[in-house]
Amino acid sequence: MALTLVLGNKNYSSWSMRPWILMHHFGLKFEELVIPLYQADSAEMLRRYSPSLKVPVLIDDELSIWESMAICEYVNDNYLQDKALPNGREARALCRAYCHEMHAGFGAIRSAMPMNCRARRTLPVSAAVQPEVERIDALWHKARRRYREHGDYLFGSFSMADALFAPIVMRFQTYDVPVSQTSADYMTTMLANASVVSWYEDACKESAEIAIAEVGEPR
Ligand SMILES: N[C@@H](CCC(=O)N[C@@H](CS)C(=O)NCC(=O)O)C(=O)O
Structure with a gap:
């Protein structure tokens, strides 16, 4: 497993916060790559990592998953044994x-x-x-x-x-x-x-x- 979560500034990037909190709370091991947004090189960095040119993006070996909800569902399905959803x-x-x-x-x-x-x-x-x-x-x-x-x-x-x-x-x-x-x-x-x-x-x-x-x- 080699998970990397690509994020925006932690102070401002609300969409980045969502999957990060989920993964961190459940103790998943992952690398973080923070792209400071609204800087001269932000667009270039986003182009390098994100198919949608937005963060967050989860990189799982050869797979890149964008959209915060899709990332949450992906980690729940593949790494959290469904613990991120309640029972019933x-x-x-x-x-x-x-x-x-x-x-x-x-x-x-x-x-x-x-x-x-x-x-x-x-x-x-x-x-x-x-x-x-x-x-x-x-x-x-x-x-x-x-x-x-x-x-x-x-x-x-x-x-x-x-x-x-x-x-x-x-x-x-x-x-x-x-x-x-x-x-x-x-x-x-x-x-x-x-x-x-x-x-x-x-x-x-x-x-x-x-x-x-x-x-x-x-x-
Ligand atoms: N619907 C997307 C929204 C992602 C989004 O808008 N991310 C912002 C940061 S919070 C972004 O990447 N902004 C950079 C830009 O638009 O250049 C999701 O849920 O992941």
Whole structure:
């Protein structure tokens, strides 16, 4: 096995964070290659490693897999013995629905609140962002209520859904977005997760700044 995960800046690259957290949480051994984005040579580096010219990309010997969801599913199928999905028909289906809703949606949050792990900012929640925050709060609340007897993550044990929502937790922390107590407790669980802590510490060590991702007022 020779797995390499090609990533963007840990401070900013939310799509990179998802498979990294999943693989790291489950103790998979892999190399990391970070391509600092929005630099003079970023396009050249992306061309070298990524068929889609985006990160993340997982390289498994001769195979390159792009798209964060495809990478998560690939490692779950081939390296995690299905541990990244919960047991049971209902939980598996809901977990996948959560992942795909996250992957396909929440465009207003993604554009108004760039992931910026190390920053602490204030930013008014706009009319476009508010319903998306409420939807995420409702999703987290519903899963935590339904699966709380099985553990502290969305579906009890840590799953792909937690990896997919990890960058939202970082954003809500950065921009101090108000959520329900149940969701705040879930954020506390995620922010204490050893892999999330490790990603955050790496992000804080990076010095590159991406101007378009620096929004809001310092707090
Ligand atoms: N749908 C893709 C999105 C990947 C994506 O947009 N990645 C960003 C970084 S977070 C990127 O590579 N940006 C570089 C660029 O567009 O030049 C996925 O899920 O992996």
